[in-house]
Amino acid sequence: xxxxxxxxxxxxxxxxxxxxxxxxxxxxxxxxxxxxxxxxxxxxxxxxxxxxxxxxxxxxxxxxxxxxxxxxxxxxxxxxxxxxxxxxxxxxxxxxxxxxxxxxxxxxxxxxxxxxxxxxxxxxxxxxxxxxxxxxxxxxxxxxxxxxxxxxxxxxxxxxxxxxxxxxxxxxxxxxxxxxxxxxxxxxxxxxxxxxxxxxxxxxxxxxxxxxxxxxxxxxxxxxxxxxxxxxxxxxxxxxxxxxxxxxxxxxxxxxxxxxxxxxxxxxxxxxxxxxxxxxxxxxxxxxxxxxxxxxxxxxxxxxxxxxxxxxxxxxxxxxxxxxxxxxxxxxxxxxxxxxxxxxxxxxxxxxxxxxxxxxxxxxxxxxxxxxxxxxxxxxxxxxxxxxxxxxxxxxxxxxxxxxxxxxxxxxxxxxxxxxxxxxxxxxxxxxxxxxxxxxxxxxxxxxxxxxxxxxxxxxxxxxxxxxxxxxxxxxxxxxxxxxxxxxxxxxxxxxxxxxxxxxxxxxxxxx
Amino acid sequence: xxxxxxxxxxxxxxxxxxxxxxxxxxxxxxxxxxxxxxxxxxxxxxxxxxxxxxxxxxxxxxxxxxxxxxxxxxxxxxxxxxxxxxxxxxxxxxxxxxxxxxxxxxxxxxxxxxxxxxxxxxxxxxxxxxxxxxxxxxxxxxxxxxxxxxxxxxxxxxxxxxxxxxxxxxxxxxxxxxxxxxxxxxxxxxxxxxxxxxxxxxxxxxxxxxxxxxxxxxxxxxxxxxxxxxxxxxxxxxxxxxxxxxxxxx
Numbered sequence: 001x002x003x004x005x006x007x008x009x010x011x012x013x014x015x016x017x018x019x020x021x022x023x024x025x026x027x028x029x030x031x032x033x034x035x036x037x038x039x040x041x042x043x044x045x046x047x048x049x050x051x052x053x054x055x056x057x058x059x060x061x062x063x064x065x066x067x068x069x070x071x072x073x074x075x076x077x078x079x080x081x082x083x084x085x086x087x088x089x090x091x092x093x094x095x096x097x098x099x100x101x102x103x104x105x106x107x108x109x110x111x112x113x114x115x116x117x118x119x120x121x122x123x124x125x126x127x128x129x130x131x132x133x134x135x136x137x138x139x140x141x142x143x144x145x146x147x148x149x150x151x152x153x154x155x156x157x158x159x160x161x162x163x164x165x166x167x168x169x170x171x172x173x174x175x176x177x178x179x180x181x182x183x184x185x186x187x188x189x190x191x192x193x194x195x196x197x198x199x200x201x202x203x204x205x206x207x208x209x210x211x212x213x214x215x216x217x218x219x220x221x222x223x224x225x226x227x228x229x230x231x232x233x234x235x236x237x238x239x240x241x242x243x244x245x246x247x248x249x250x251x252x253x254x255x256x257x258x259x260x261x262x263x264x265x266x267x268x269x270x271x272x273x274x275x276x277x278x279x280x281x282x283x284x285x286x287x288x289x290x291x292x293x294x295x296x297x298x299x300x301x302x303x304x305x306x307x308x309x310x311x312x313x314x315x316x317x318x319x320x321x322x323x324x325x326x327x328x329x330x331x332x333x334x335x336x337x338x339x340x341x342x343x344x345x346x347x348x349x350x351x352x353x354x355x356x357x358x359x360x361x362x363x364x365x366x367x368x369x370x371x372x373x374x375x376x377x378x379x380x381x382x383x384x385x386x387x388x389x390x391x392x393x394x395x396x397x398x399x400x401x402x403x404x405x406x407x408x409x410x411x412x413x414x415x416x417x418x419x420x421x422x423x424x425x426x427x428x429x430x431x432x433x434x435x436x437x438x439x440x441x442x443x444x445x446x447x448x449x450x451x452x453x454x455x456x457x458x459x460x461x462x463x464x465x466x467x468x469x470x471x472x473x474x475x476x477x478x479x480x481x482x483x484x485x486x487x488x489x490x491x492x493x494x495x496x497x498x499x500x501x502x503x504x505x506x507x508x509x510x511x512x
Numbered sequence: 513x514x515x516x517x518x519x520x521x522x523x524x525x526x527x528x529x530x531x532x533x534x535x536x537x538x539x540x541x542x543x544x545x546x547x548x549x550x551x552x553x554x555x556x557x558x559x560x561x562x563x564x565x566x567x568x569x570x571x572x573x574x575x576x577x578x579x580x581x582x583x584x585x586x587x588x589x590x591x592x593x594x595x596x597x598x599x600x601x602x603x604x605x606x607x608x609x610x611x612x613x614x615x616x617x618x619x620x621x622x623x624x625x626x627x628x629x630x631x632x633x634x635x636x637x638x639x640x641x642x643x644x645x646x647x648x649x650x651x652x653x654x655x656x657x658x659x660x661x662x663x664x665x666x667x668x669x670x671x672x673x674x675x676x677x678x679x680x681x682x683x684x685x686x687x688x689x690x691x692x693x694x695x696x697x698x699x700x701x702x703x704x705x706x707x708x709x710x711x712x713x714x715x716x717x718x719x720x721x722x723x724x725x726x727x728x729x730x731x732x733x734x735x736x737x738x739x740x741x742x743x744x745x746x747x748x749x750x751x752x753x754x755x756x757x758x759x760x761x762x
Binding site: 123128129130131156157158159 | 560561562563584585586587589594732
């Protein structure tokens, strides 16, 4: 292949005018100003920056067009939008909606950064008025009042000497050379990308840290993570905010309860009461969200004749959701909530009381013991479950599994990460099974409760009964898988692994 | 990749103007195009403001080293269009070709090496019938022959056709078209009618006589750049569209 000089990209420290550019060129060259292009761009992504993190960009151009671009600015999919378009399912059916369903199945995409992008084209000509180098100047005028300027030089075949001469001249304005220049490099440094929220908490635990201090610190961090979701809940951006809020509160609650003996009774009682109250506030809203998110799924379960009734039910639930949402939003924005949170956090920030035997124990040893005993509990409960065991025992096992999952995830940093991840993976299979079993039962109860309501028409009742029957069948099917999944998780080899990873050797201890 | 030669034994019939404008429209239609200026006078290089590298006698090496050609490629001011400018040492081609051997497919072998980079190669040929011309005839998928509708031009085209016949080149490659047509001249009209009768492969579109074609030297650019709305420009676009159709069919 022909050897051609490659294009070069630079970030400029200041704006540069065409006069200034002309002035730095050697006398034998002329600068011709071509036609410029300008557009308003909005960078969209969800709260977790999932689209950007997968190497793509979602751009809203001129208000009514969405474009999904890859890392080289190639258009992967686009569509024109009208009205509310915050979720993939609100976009017109097509390629873009499909791709965004994969990238952001639940979360809304919101404006992350907006700017006015101006591109100026220049041609540098020799004494024959032949173009020897082309240049592009990009001005990113951010709505956050921060402006950025970039320049790209494009070599032309057969004009290598001229190209290197002109690149040398550019050194006069001391630009910062970049490996590449595309929309990603133009927009992302200007936006706050890179500050994307941590998905999992990192506690920086040390093995020998006393339990009370460590658990308090972990609780503080998780409450912080929960609080980061508050504004998203209040603004009702997507259902994931309230979900993540609840997950963090639930994890904190589980942690405090598993390590209750690390605190004085008084402190433990306070944590328990406050966390329970925090968690329960969002129960109803989350129930409605879960049901509404599964709208399509429910539709598919029923014959078309029952859809009108189902439609009525969903409208009913949407109204209830609106009420539940308002209550939660008012609660989170209110002073009572703030007081509750600050009381919790004040207490967690207080110096350890060291009032119990466990409070001073080394956290790694204690966490290991907790994991082992929790596994033993699951083992004992699991053995007792067979095909005829009442459902309640299966539900109880689900709760215990959730606790060990939290323990494994929260304390991963103290143990060999790879092995812990493998155990979590295995546990997840069982948990998913138990989770579905529970979901079907909760959904059935929810529907039965709904069926007892007033003013239900015959077609609404028919669809409720239809759904209940389908869900019952699904639940029975899920129940039939439980025993096998438990058997895998309580297998001897897994027991041995738990022992190896988490059991403390009384002689050596775990604190080296 | 297709190779298209603009060729005539006769000088001053509009070979270079045609090569330049056809190359321009081909590139504009999305074909990655290379214009190879084989005429040592370098008129098409001049129209595109491209100068050859100051290298001695690379013409002598033309058929030896493929890499040598690539070093000569220069981008034009237009997207998709590159030029290999003419070089005075091209005058030695014939002597050189005569020296090495009598093979006529050397040029085709060299140009084949460019098929990954270009969709279309346009050869602007010098007005000779020689070893170089025979290499061009062997390499080209289409030999475009500009013909002024006059008796002398008709005679030249007849000679070329006979040459193709005698030397066993496919006459289907020969695609003539009229240039510098002056509709007011009766001779032009009569010659055109009689030639179209005898040669069915004549392109339907013709290039009228126009001062805009001559102005290419002043503006050093394809006609579209300085006389967009003019008849000559429209004629070249129509001619290119017709050539494109023939290329696709061939």
